Amino acid sequence: MTFKLAAVAALMTAAATPSLAEALWDKIERTGEVTCGGIHSYKPTSFYTGSDLVYEGYGPNVCRQMVADLSKEMGKPLAVKWHETTWQTVVLDLQAGRIDIFPGMTATEERKKALDMAGPLYRMTDCVIAGKKAETKPTWQDYNTPDSTFAMVTGTAQTNFLKTDVPEAKIMTLKEMSESVMAVQSGRADYLLQELPICLQTFSTAPQVFSGYTVPTPPAGIPAAAGLRKDGDGRLRDFIQKWGEEKRADQSIAPLLIEGFKAAGMDTTKIPEGIEF
Numbered sequence: 001m002t003f004k005l006a007a008v009a010a011l012m013t014a015a016a017t018p019s020l021a022e023a024l025w026d027k028i029e030r031t032g033e034v035t036c037g038g039i040h041s042y043k044p045t046s047f048y049t050g051s052d053l054v055y056e057g058y059g060p061n062v063c064r065q066m067v068a069d070l071s072k073e074m075g076k077p078l079a080v081k082w083h084e085t086t087w088q089t090v091v092l093d094l095q096a097g098r099i100d101i102f103p104g105m106t107a108t109e110e111r112k113k114a115l116d117m118a119g120p121l122y123r124m125t126d127c128v129i130a131g132k133k134a135e136t137k138p139t140w141q142d143y144n145t146p147d148s149t150f151a152m153v154t155g156t157a158q159t160n161f162l163k164t165d166v167p168e169a170k171i172m173t174l175k176e177m178s179e180s181v182m183a184v185q186s187g188r189a190d191y192l193l194q195e196l197p198i199c200l201q202t203f204s205t206a207p208q209v210f211s212g213y214t215v216p217t218p219p220a221g222i223p224a225a226a227g228l229r230k231d232g233d234g235r236l237r238d239f240i241q242k243w244g245e246e247k248r249a250d251q252s253i254a255p256l257l258i259e260g261f262k263a264a265g266m267d268t269t270k271i272p273e274g275i276e277f
Contacts, residue, residue, distance in 0.1 A: 020097050023233035028100065034070065034078055036063035037085040037093060037102040044197045044264030045104060054082045058197070058260025059104040062121060065256055066101065066226075069243060070236075091115060094229050101240070103226040106157045111227065118240035119225025122253050122277040126158060126220045127199030129213045134190035136214040143191065143216065144168045151180040151189035157222040158193045165220065185209045195221070197261050200270055215272050253277055 028034050038055035039046040046057040053060070064080055071078040085093045085102070091114050093099045107117040128143065130136045137143055148169040152159040153176065162171055172189050174180050181202060183189040194202060196215065203213050226240050247253035254277050261268050 020229070022231075023235065024100055024228060024231045025233060025235040025239075028070070028078065028236070029074055029076070032076065032078055033081050034063075034067045035081045035083050035098070035100045036060065036067070037090055037099040038082045039086060040084055043201055044261045044266055047264065048084070056260065056263040058257040059102075061256040061260045061263075062103040062253070063101055066103065066240065066243060070239060073239060090227070094227050097229060101226055101228055101236075104224045105227045106222050107225040108157070114230075116228045116230050116234065116237040117225045118228065118237045119244045120223030120248070121226060121240075121244040122248065122257060123221045123223045124195035124197065124277070125215055125275055126161070126193055126222075127196045127213055127215050129184065129192040129194065129199055129203055130211045131184040131187055131190050132209055132211050133187055134211060136212045138214065138217060140166055140216045140218070140220065146170060148191060149189045150191045150193055151183035152193060153177055153180055158195075161220060161222070162193060196271065196275065197257075197264075197266065200261075200266055201264060204265075204267065204270075215275070219275075248277075251276070 022030075036055075038048065038060060040048045042057070044057050046055055046059040048054065049056050067078050067080050083093060083099050085099060090099070090102055090105070091111060094102060094115055103121055105111060105117070107119060111117060128136065144166045145168050148166075149172060150162055150169055151172045151174060152162065154173040159171065159173065162169060172183060174183065180189075180192055184192045185206070192199075192202070199213055203210055226244070228237055228240070244253075257277055258268055
């Protein structure tokens with residue numbers, strides 16, 4: 001009886017996930033569809049609109065253009081489909097085949113063990129927001145003192161950057177970005193470190209409670225890659241890798257990002273001169 005139940009369970013599992021045995025390239029070519037991941041409310045990276053486009057922001061812009069160029073490569077029309085995800089579930093959604101491509105992930109060592117990563121596609125420069133009683137500073141070394149307290153989300157790439165490159169500063173670690181923002185607004189912490197577009201978005205929501213923001217020198221930032229499930233084939237990963245290299249070389253990735261910022265309501269004239277993606 002035990003053997004029979006195990007056999008039935010194995011058959012049910014295989015029937016439920018047949019696409020996982022199929023290379024991503026072959027699956028997309030067969031179905032004519034690519035499923036991109038969208039995050040419901042994370043402006044300007046990704047946000048749900050309820051319109052026919054479903055998701056806006058620079059992440060969805062990158063995924064749509066990637067699919068359009070993949071369509072040309074395959075010589076057939078491809079439709080973009082969406083699956084809503086979160087930063088906590090995106091790796092599992094990719095592994096399970098619920099999402100085919102998620103552009104805009106930091107290629108950490110942990111993620112590279114779980115997924116195929118292609119990139120970098122672009123790099124978002126880091127920005128520091130200062131609380132009302134704190135002063136913005138021109139260089140990272142100026143922030144590298146015990147008098148500087150950063151409110152950060154536990155486990156983020158920016159938190160790890162502070163630990164290695166600004167080791168003298170104090171770090172208050174919190175679970176959510178909203179908690180980090182509130183810590184700076186309330187004066188419990190001095191600074192908040194975010195990617196530049198998110199930094200500008202945060203500052204614009206309540207400029208009266210901050211003293212300002214700055215992009216410290218030398219510019220720092222974490223490159224963003226695309227995540228895909230490991231399919232043992234690699235054709236889609238290799239296509240995206242080449243795509244990213246070409247888009248960065250000619251800077252044609254930049255308009256996709258800028259339009260995503262604008263869709264989120266950002267004033268893109270506030271982006272400091274000389275910033276490259």
